[in-house]
Amino acid sequence: MLYDIIIVGAGPAGLTAAIYAGRANKKVLVLEAKTYGGQIINTPDIENYPVEEHISGFDFATKIYNQAKNLGAEIVFEKVIEIKDLGKEKEVVTNKNTYKTKTIILATGSENRKLGLPNEDELVGKGISYCATCDGAFYRKKTVAVVGGGNTALEDALYLSNLVEKVYLIHRRDEFRGEETTVNKLKEKDNVEFIYNSNVTKLNANEKLESIEVTNKDGNIQTINVDGLFVAVGRIPENQNFAKVINLDESGYIVAGENCNTNVDGIFVAGDNRVKEVRQLVTATSDGAIAATEAIKYINQ
Ligand code: NAP
Numbered sequence: 001m002l003y004d005i006i007i008v009g010a011g012p013a014g015l016t017a018a019i020y021a022g023r024a025n026k027k028v029l030v031l032e033a034k035t036y037g038g039q040i041i042n043t044p045d046i047e048n049y050p051v052e053e054h055i056s057g058f059d060f061a062t063k064i065y066n067q068a069k070n071l072g073a074e075i076v077f078e079k080v081i082e083i084k085d086l087g088k089e090k091e092v093v094t095n096k097n098t099y100k101t102k103t104i105i106l107a108t109g110s111e112n113r114k115l116g117l118p119n120e121d122e123l124v125g126k127g128i129s130y131c132a133t134c135d136g137a138f139y140r141k142k143t144v145a146v147v148g149g150g151n152t153a154l155e156d157a158l159y160l161s162n163l164v165e166k167v168y169l170i171h172r173r174d175e176f177r178g179e180e181t182t183v184n185k186l187k188e189k190d191n192v193e194f195i196y197n198s199n200v201t202k203l204n205a206n207e208k209l210e211s212i213e214v215t216n217k218d219g220n221i222q223t224i225n226v227d228g229l230f231v232a233v234g235r236i237p238e239n240q241n242f243a244k245v246i247n248l249d250e251s252g253y254i255v256a257g258e259n260c261n262t263n264v265d266g267i268f269v270a271g272d273n274r275v276k277e278v279r280q281l282v283t284a285t286s287d288g289a290i291a292a293t294e295a296i297k298y299i300n301q
Pocket of ligand 1: 113114115147148149150151152153155172173176177178199232233234235277
């Protein structure tokens, strides 16, 4: 069996690619290591996707999954461990099978880097968030902290400062990695307090987050009462298994422009695992449409 398109990853980018490929009558296989939906499945309420004013991440993911299936995509839950470029044909090796295909779309997304604190996972949705634009509205007029020093942390803090009562911005150094202009905007805000040279070392919770323990470089500990902690300490793209074939940048993202073409003919990328500025649901689905269109063009040429 030779597939037209194998899509690696059943998140919004991969499933949108499957919808476009299915509508073009292509033979499509989607391979997913975990569950369908990608990271959006953990978002309680999506408010920033056009048309749907409110939809849970689970409902969004289920709808898009069914839509892709109904358009003929075969969706199989296996972990891709290797891809091979054999010229006109490609091979995709999973933990169970080897598949042959004319094209591949890599839509594996990225994972949030975590702080690694013991109860961090169980508090997701109960005070811990990795996405201010997704979850910020739940903390209107409350007190939150943001941890991180890159552009995401700075922009999250700025976004939240317009919604919440108070934002603590906690960074492990005294210099930010993110842009100075955003730092300056934050300094103008009355409700943003900077905490430098410090790490979040403990999450205190009773069903939901109540306070955080913050330890500075001299070992001094303070406890800060917060309703929410936004963790913005970077992301880890899930591209390690493609690195032998596909060019990655120094942070591990697939090097590709807006046309979603990689360095290999017939292999495309869609979504958060490629180099890009805005990593949002709507840009992931957009990439899925573009990558599928490019793959179809490649097959038909
Ligand atoms: P990032 O630039 O990699 O920054 C991660 C931050 O988290 C760094 O400040 C790092 O501290 C800190 N950090 C890492 N591990 C930590 C840990 N275990 N505990 C505490 N702090 C930790 O990640 P990002 O902010 O998500 O940005 C990713 C990329 O997207 C960047 O290239 C960024 O410029 C880009 N981006 C651009 C925009 C924009 O242009 N509008 C918006 C958002 C993101 P150190 O600084 O000490 O290493």
